[in-house]
Amino acid sequence: MFRSLNEQSVPLLIFSAGVGDVIEETIRQKLTYYPNIKVVSNFMDFDNDVSPILGIDAKFSECLRAVFFFAETFRLFVSQLY
DSSP: OHHHHHHTTOOEEEEEEEEHHHHHHHHHHTTOOOTTEEEEEEOOOBOTTSOTTTOBOHHHHHHHHHHHHHHHHHHHHHHHHO
16 A cells, blocks of 8 residues: 555655654554655654664653643544544
């Protein structure tokens, strides 16, 4: 499906309250990451002065708190539709 959308120049926006790095890498490993795809999500910001595994910047932990905000906003939006 991603290939078909790309061939027809249809933009594909993936909006997620999850971890954007994981979403993008999963799509890349499936060989379906095309130029028409844009992921809007929380991305990790690594601190190069710390171990790569432990070097997640405070920005990332703040973004994780936004997951609850996105979920609540979506719930309120849907409840107003019905």
